[in-house]
Amino acid sequence: xxxxxxxxxxxxxxxxxxxxxxxxxxxxxxxxxxxxxxxxxxxxxxxxxxxxxxxxxxxxxxxxxxxxxxxxxxxxxxxxxxxxxxxxxxxxxxxxxxxxxxxxxx
Amino acid sequence: xxxxxxxxxxxxxxxxxxxxxxxxxxxxxxxxxxxxxxxxxxxxxxxxxxxxxxxxxxxxxxxxxxxxxxxxxxxxxxxxxxxxxxxxxxxxxxxxxxxxxxxxxxxxxxxxxxxxxxxxxxxxxxxxxxxxxxxxxxxxxxxxxxxxxxxxxxxxxxxxxxxxxxxxxxxxxxxxxxxxxxxxxxxxxxxxxxxxxxxxxxxxxxxxxxxxxxxxxxxxxxxxxxxxxxxxxxxxxxxxxxxxxxxxxxxxxxxxxxxxxxxxxxxxxxxxxxxxxxxxxxxxxxxxxxxxxxxxxxxxxxxxx
Numbered sequence: 001x002x003x004x005x006x007x008x009x010x011x012x013x014x015x016x017x018x019x020x021x022x023x024x025x026x027x028x029x030x031x032x033x034x035x036x037x038x039x040x041x042x043x044x045x046x047x048x049x050x051x052x053x054x055x056x057x058x059x060x061x062x063x064x065x066x067x068x069x070x071x072x073x074x075x076x077x078x079x080x081x082x083x084x085x086x087x088x089x090x091x092x093x094x095x096x097x098x099x100x101x102x103x104x105x106x
Numbered sequence: 107x108x109x110x111x112x113x114x115x116x117x118x119x120x121x122x123x124x125x126x127x128x129x130x131x132x133x134x135x136x137x138x139x140x141x142x143x144x145x146x147x148x149x150x151x152x153x154x155x156x157x158x159x160x161x162x163x164x165x166x167x168x169x170x171x172x173x174x175x176x177x178x179x180x181x182x183x184x185x186x187x188x189x190x191x192x193x194x195x196x197x198x199x200x201x202x203x204x205x206x207x208x209x210x211x212x213x214x215x216x217x218x219x220x221x222x223x224x225x226x227x228x229x230x231x232x233x234x235x236x237x238x239x240x241x242x243x244x245x246x247x248x249x250x251x252x253x254x255x256x257x258x259x260x261x262x263x264x265x266x267x268x269x270x271x272x273x274x275x276x277x278x279x280x281x282x283x284x285x286x287x288x289x290x291x292x293x294x295x296x297x298x299x300x301x302x303x304x305x306x307x308x309x310x311x312x313x314x315x316x317x318x319x320x321x322x323x324x325x326x327x328x329x330x331x332x333x334x335x336x337x338x339x340x341x342x343x344x345x346x347x348x349x350x351x352x353x354x355x356x357x358x359x360x361x362x363x364x365x366x367x368x369x370x371x372x373x374x375x376x377x378x379x380x381x382x383x384x385x386x387x388x389x390x391x392x393x394x395x396x397x398x399x400x401x402x403x404x405x406x407x408x409x410x411x
Contacts, residue, residue: 046200052173070132077136083173086138087182087196089150089165092129094140094386098163100148100279102155 006030008040010058019058019088038069039088041076052083059091066091134388139174141167141198142385145184146275149194154283161279163383165196177201186272189295194275218253227252254354257308262352264301267294 004022008030012018019040023030031043038059045051055076059066073086093099133140143166152160167182174180180200187194218224231248232241274291278284345353345362353359 050176052176070136073132073136077138077170080170081172083176084170085167085173085198086169087165087167087198089193090129090168091164093126093162093164094130094133095126096123098148100161101158102152102160 008032008035008042010035010037010040019056021056036069036072038065039073039086050083052085053080055084055086057086057088057090059089061091130389133168133386136168136170137388138168138170139388140383140386141169141180141182142383143167143182143184143196146186146194146272146279147184147383148279149184149196151187151192157283159278159283165193167196167198186268187275188271189292189299218249221256223252223256258354260301260304260308264298264305267298267301270294271298 005025006023006028007021009020010018021030021040021042027046029045033041033043033053035041039055039057042054042056043051044054053076055073057069059069076084148161148163149165150162152162154160165184177200180198183197183199185195185197227248228245231244233244271291271294274287274294278287278291345359347353347362353362
């Protein structure tokens with residue numbers, strides 16, 4: 001990948017729905033822990049700092065899939081005693097402040 | 107039925123509450139905090155519904171307390187949306203604000219040799235009848251201008267267009283559907299796509315040249331300097347002053363930045379450009395919350411003794 005030495009990606013199902021993580025090896029050591037349909041779980045180390053975990057997420061628009069995602073994340077959370085960051089498209093909002101326009105689900 | 111939907115929309119609460127609640131519970135069950143964000147309040151552009159575009163904050167950063175302690179200055183920025191997606195990119199800064207460093211010295215980059223116009227520029231400014239020191243002085247002046255016109259101008263144009271697109275997003279979110287703004291965005295997105303393509307080609311050529319030079323000649327040093335773009339990104343190369351002119355002279359740049367901050371802190375009408383979303387913490391469940399105010403029973407007193 002252009003300008004990046006490190007690279008990990010999920011299998012793409014259909015046109016949308018993939019995760020790609022790319023990094024520069026001179027700054028960062030990345031170790032793949034698990035790769036699932038909706039997230040990739042990685043161990044990161046920046047230079048000499050303490051290691052931490054990073055989980056890029058691409059949640060499905062389908063609730064059944066999202067339930068599976070959160071069950072899997074819960075297992076990680078219950079065993080996590082290191083710094084952990086998750087980021088990405090969770091396909092959910094926490095309150096009506098996070099939405100503008102559109103109808104309700106009746 | 108339709109009336110009910112419109113009314114609900116006007117109230118601004120047309121959201122499925124149980125779904126939100128479920129999401130909050132899932133975040134809490136994993137003991138995660140929402141990092142909050144700066145930049146655009148929404149991260150996704152939905153379809154137009156009843157004459158009004160839907161926007162949502164579907165993308166976010168969540169972290170546990172260990173991570174927050176390890177990176178206390180980290181913050182998440184929602185960048186301007188590019189045309190190939192309905193989502194805005196997120197950029198997470200681990201170490202707070204970017205440090206501004208002093209302007210670097212002039213250095214030759216071997217990747218310049220890849221540009222066809224470089225040879226023309228060199229031939230144009232090099233006079234075989236005058237001495238070498240005079241030629242070097244000429245070259246230094248010309249190469250600066252050449253570099254600006256061929257490489258830097260592209261990157262600064264990209265930056266400016268992306269800022270304008272962010273501005274349009276902000277206005278589209280705060281108002282109803284606006285045809286003029288939408289077509290302006292389309293125009294800017296097309297312009298941006300062209301620039302990105304050119305930039306990509308430029309970097310592709312540079313990355314190919316890396317092995318060429320590393321293999322045949324001992325110029326690895328120059329290539330590390332070229333390929334390592336961080337150097338340029340950390341540098342304020344150019345700023346636009348209040349008259350709209352681009353300033354790349356280091357001395358004037360420093361004065362410009364100085365004046366800008368003097369102005370910033372003497373003017374009261376500044377804030378408002380960035381929206382900071384709420385940073386959240388796991389909720390305490392109702393039973394635990396009510397515990398401290400419950401009457402003290404005999405049983406509890408006995409246990410305490």
